[in-house]
Amino acid sequence: MDTKAGTPVLAITSDEELAAGTRRACAAADRDLHEHTPPVPRRVWVGAGHVVLDPDAARACVEADLPRRAGVHLVSSRAPGITEWQAAAAVGAESVLVLPGSEADLVVALARRVETAGGRGPVIAVVGGRGGAGASTLAAALALTCEKRFPGRRALLVDCDPAGGGLDLLLGIEHNPGMRWPSLIVEGGAVSAAALHAALPGVGGTVSVLSAGRGPGLLEPGDAALTAVVDAGRGAGDVVICDVPRQSRAVTDVALGLADVVVVVVRAQVRAVAAAGTLIAGLASANPNVVVVVRGPSPGGLRGGEVAELLGMPVLATMRPEPGLATALERGGLRLARRSPLRRAADAVLDVVAGDAV
Template identity: 45%
Template sequence: MDANRPVALVGDEPLLDDLLRLAAAAGCDLDRVADAAALRTRWKDAPVVLLDEWGAFECGVLDLPRRTGVYLVCDQPPSQAVWPEAVALGLERVVELPAAEQWLAGTLADLAEGPPSSEGRVVALLGGRGGAGASVFAAAVGQAVLTSGGHGLLVDCDPLGGGLDLTLGTESAEGPRWPELHLTGGRVAASALHSALPGRTAKQGRLTVLSCDRDGRGPEPDAVAAVVEAGRRAGETVVCDLPRQLTEAACAALDRADLAVLVVPAEVRATAAAKRVAHHITERGVKLAAVVRAPGPTGLRGKDIATAVGVPLLTSMRPEPGLAIALDRGHFPENRRGPLAKAAKAVLDALHAD
């Protein structure tokens, strides 16, 4: 048995089934022991001990010493007779199911992930106007995380965008998309996302992709929040592709972003549209910068566009040669020296500068 796994001494089989289900959803391996004698070997080192009333009485017979991290699990209020035994063991909390399921799942997810990382960052990408190329640029930022050897989570929050898997050319990869990923909020472990979702690896890097599908509903706000927070806690770079019309799901990602990036073509009409989008973003208190596709058809420069929109210019991006043909053929550009890759790297540098 792994000393880092929580351990359960639970005689109630339906209750044990519930615990195993919650542990699996949290990506946490739960060790079950048959009796208090078997638990004795794990008593000091297990991070958490889960007992039902029968388990608490069993431990009391062996006179196990007090310790922290002991939880009494039940499906109804515990009897008065168990309190002396539970207190003697160092009981920290009574976990009554199903009311405390979310709390317990979060506790188990914490054990599976280890201490939360302070390195996780979240970036939201939006188009200044329709067809600005924000989805393609979001995919490029995810690709830049991968090629740099980092760990990234690419999250598609635009159900009308056609699917980021199609943008990346990975539409045939197995794994759930948003309609099939049954999350209702709460807490989810990044490890559970990695094992369930499609993705790609390169050298030391890993990019996990959660795409919308060509049909079906888009993500719910609580589900988006759970996914974004899972990536952040795991120390990953979370890249969110958002629609210009800020749905509740889009706002769930935007409000958690360390940086929002507005992709704006160097055009007068695009500038006017981007200014309205920028207003909606900044009024939510999110740090915002612009990536401008320049020069424009009349020679407008990135600095001109950013000034007119009223946001800082992060970088200007020239057209990527052969981009449209490559995407139509299902081949996302992997040229690390191309304009798309350079602009994506500038975004990552700005994201991790603080």
């Protein structure tokens, strides 16, 4: 069993008196508070220690198809009637409280730990700031590096780009038996993590790869199927890495909305940095948690600090050229040496998400 003790309380209410009562209760329970308005990103909903919401917010969360979870409390400014009880039942609230009269009960509820079955693995989306930036290669490197950073956890590498040629080719496992996106059928909006790992090809027993297929008539993953796969991995405590196309499309928006952190890979070239700046500006609405990794070489000598200044945000890691990388990708797939620049960049990204993994 995993516990969420220090994670903030998520409050979703349009009533200022209810909001004020929730703030007082959080302060008394010594809990941080994150106030949000609908729509609530799935990652925020799942990651909160507790959720406090009013009936309108409860209905909005149900309509958004957010998953059932523990630690949900519905608050009302009046004695609950049929409308409030229906909203509470729909969202799976474990308590219905009238504020300010029941603030003491809310304090007690927020002070306790919420226990959930299974784990909560981090979700990382990797996207290239421009074509050829190396996002797919970094995504694969993240998956291969997870075992050392998160002992005992599996990595689930999810290919979200049907036009990318397939991550199984990049890893040299294209001949390994197992399912690819075209043959994966998700029924009822849910999938078992254990069944998923058993059905997918992998690397070294710790990395499972859900790759795009190849050939004519390829379709991108459906929104519901991608959400179900990511939720399954997250719920099993896996480290989920999504290789995301930068073009604006439904699958990109879904993957970005599910991610705890978005890694933008930027080539150390002026035009590439300019393109990445435009991309990052557009990411804010889907996910504000963006970090930058710079990939060399730089023909003009552009340094990581200069890239950070041009983008107006810090650079997490700067990768020098990887000796023999192109040859390795053509002959057997990506493997990481101990001093690999890719490994070091992956370590830097995993260090960022390690604090959020439960």
